[in-house]
Amino acid sequence: MKRIINQTPNRPTGLALGLLPFVLVLLVYMVASAARLAENPNDPLLPSLSAMAEAFQRLATEPSRRTGELVLWVDTAASLTRLGLGVLISMGMGLVVGIFTGLIPYVRRAFSPFVTVLSMIPPLAVLPILFIAFGVGELAKVVLIIFGIAPFIMRDVQQRVEELPTEQLVKAQTLGASTWQIMLRVVLPQVFPRLLDATRLALGSAWLFLIASEAIAATEGLGYRIFLVRRYLDMETILPYVAWITLLAFLVDILLRLINRYCFPWYGGRRS
Amino acid sequence: MSAVTAKNLWKEYGDDVVLENINLHVPAGEFVTIVGASGCGKSTFLRMLLGEETQTRGQLLLGDAPMPSEPGPDRGVVFQKYSVFPHLTALKNVMVADELASARLTGRLFGGARRRARERAMEMLQAVGLDHAADKYPSELSGGMQQRLAIAQALMKDPKVLLLDEPFGALDPGIRKDMHALILDLWQRRGLTVFMVTHDLQEGFTLGSRLLVFDKVRHDPQAPGAYGANITYDIPLQRQSAELYDEVRERVGAAEQELLKENAR
Numbered sequence: 001m002k003r004i005i006n007q008t009p010n011r012p013t014g015l016a017l018g019l020l021p022f023v024l025v026l027l028v029y030m031v032a033s034a035a036r037l038a039e040n041p042n043d044p045l046l047p048s049l050s051a052m053a054e055a056f057q058r059l060a061t062e063p064s065r066r067t068g069e070l071v072l073w074v075d076t077a078a079s080l081t082r083l084g085l086g087v088l089i090s091m092g093m094g095l096v097v098g099i100f101t102g103l104i105p106y107v108r109r110a111f112s113p114f115v116t117v118l119s120m121i122p123p124l125a126v127l128p129i130l131f132i133a134f135g136v137g138e139l140a141k142v143v144l145i146i147f148g149i150a151p152f153i154m155r156d157v158q159q160r161v162e163e164l165p166t167e168q169l170v171k172a173q174t175l176g177a178s179t180w181q182i183m184l185r186v187v188l189p190q191v192f193p194r195l196l197d198a199t200r201l202a203l204g205s206a207w208l209f210l211i212a213s214e215a216i217a218a219t220e221g222l223g224y225r226i227f228l229v230r231r232y233l234d235m236e237t238i239l240p241y242v243a244w245i246t247l248l249a250f251l252v253d254i255l256l257r258l259i260n261r262y263c264f265p266w267y268g269g270r271r272s
Numbered sequence: 273m274s275a276v277t278a279k280n281l282w283k284e285y286g287d288d289v290v291l292e293n294i295n296l297h298v299p300a301g302e303f304v305t306i307v308g309a310s311g312c313g314k315s316t317f318l319r320m321l322l323g324e325e326t327q328t329r330g331q332l333l334l335g336d337a338p339m340p341s342e343p344g345p346d347r348g349v350v351f352q353k354y355s356v357f358p359h360l361t362a363l364k365n366v367m368v369a370d371e372l373a374s375a376r377l378t379g380r381l382f383g384g385a386r387r388r389a390r391e392r393a394m395e396m397l398q399a400v401g402l403d404h405a406a407d408k409y410p411s412e413l414s415g416g417m418q419q420r421l422a423i424a425q426a427l428m429k430d431p432k433v434l435l436l437d438e439p440f441g442a443l444d445p446g447i448r449k450d451m452h453a454l455i456l457d458l459w460q461r462r463g464l465t466v467f468m469v470t471h472d473l474q475e476g477f478t479l480g481s482r483l484l485v486f487d488k489v490r491h492d493p494q495a496p497g498a499y500g501a502n503i504t505y506d507i508p509l510q511r512q513s514a515e516l517y518d519e520v521r522e523r524v525g526a527a528e529q530e531l532l533k534e535n536a537r
Binding site: 167168174175176180189264266267 | 342344345349353373376378410411428
């Protein structure tokens with residue numbers, strides 16, 4: 001009998017093992033839901049799967065009676081716009097600040113401690129300030145996401161730049177490269193896939209800040225909807241929405257991975 | 273014409289003396305191999321030639337002018353590893369030298385200029401025997417091929433001085449032999465001045481035209497950093513050309529053969 005650390009499942013077994021927890025959770029939920037509904041058919045806490053599917057379909061395809069809009073898509077578009085803006089601006093800031101602080105000692109001395117302190121401030125604690133300063137519109141929500149993830153990305157990119165072997169920077173100089181050219185041709189292309197990796201890690205927090213700000217002040221959005229229907233214990237809406245948000249987060253993550261794999265073939269090869 | 277001159281050169285880090293009163297004159301066209309125990313300052317000396325470090329006392333001259341205090345295109349370098357850019361293919365690794373020189377703002381060339389840079393880079397790849405791997409990334413190349421690429425890249429700027437920091441240390445013996453042949457050939461044909469730091473004494477003795485041994489002469493057990501290293505041996509290796517070397521090797525080889533035959537009888 002081999003030690004358990006030396007035993008690896010084959011492909012089908014591995015796949016089955018991966019699916020097992022999902023199936024178990026689903027089964028437990030179905031059993032619990034059926035038990036509660038048998039006692040009280042109008043119980044709102046654990047709606048049946050079919051009820052949730054119905055509710056989800058209604059939200060996705062039937063115009064709302066109050067506003068005449070397709071609620072799910074309006075919410076999704078609003079949330080993804082905020083998230084996308086916040087994440088893209090954070091990436092841009094992270095890339096520029098990270099490269100400069102990572103490569104140029106004077107800039108590092110000037111800004112690195114500041115960025116470190118900035119990243120320690122709990123973003124949700126400053127949310128009221130953002131609402132006061134930027135109003136309760138879109139701007140405050142986007143700024144919260146930026147405030148939450150940009151310092152992290154800046155620090156990560158800075159670290160990746162500092163990790164570049166000195167040999168490469170020296171080599172570039174012996175090829176006659178200026179500081180600007182080193183940034184452009186040596187540092188930027190090597191840091192870009194790492195920026196996407198950092199973004200993937202930051203996306204979890206980005207969703208958190210998005211939903212938090214939507215919960216407090218918004219007129220549409222995935223987070224807004226969940227917190228709105230909470231008042232009516234409307235689990236038929238909340239649970240599918242949570243699943244939908246999870247799916248979106250999953251897809252964004254896969255998209256970033258694919259970009260890395262196809263745009264930077266040298267990147268994966270170096271790590272393996 | 274002198275390539276590198278050191279006059280009463282000292283290098284200290286605080287109280288630690290690394291190099292102590294180095295005096296050296298290297299004429300252009302020499303192939304200097306540098307050996308010595310770990311921590312004897314041979315790598316520090318190479319970094320000073322590179323411009324990464326500056327002396328604390330004395331003078332270091334490149335040609336007739338003081339050594340620049342940062343790396344530049346007049347001194348090419350090949351390190352043991354990380355010498356090439358992992359995000360560029362072999363061809364682009366070599367092309368980048370011309371691109372940086374011609375396009376100060378973007379570091380990229382387009383159209384005809386790009387084609388010319390490409391042709392020049394291909395010629396250089398051919399010279400080091402890598403033309404078949406032009407479109408591969410460094411991670412797809414073997415260790416020996418990566419070092420060939422690093423050499424090709426370094427030679428694109430036609431440096432006066434080529435600095436090699438244990439360039440073949442991580443290679444298999446067979447591959448290392450090929451690399452020796454390559455670097456000797458390039459040295460001969462291009463009239464380079466080469467400084468090579470190596471751990472391999474055999475390599476140091478057979479490869480260059482001059483061997484420097486760095487060592488600490490004095491030791492103070494109470495204060496290990498009190499005395500620095502000096503050049504304890506400066507041995508001219510009487511080899512004028514690779515042809516002569518081949519000639520000698522053949523003769524010696526022939527003599528050995530004769531000897532073997534006689535012994536067999």
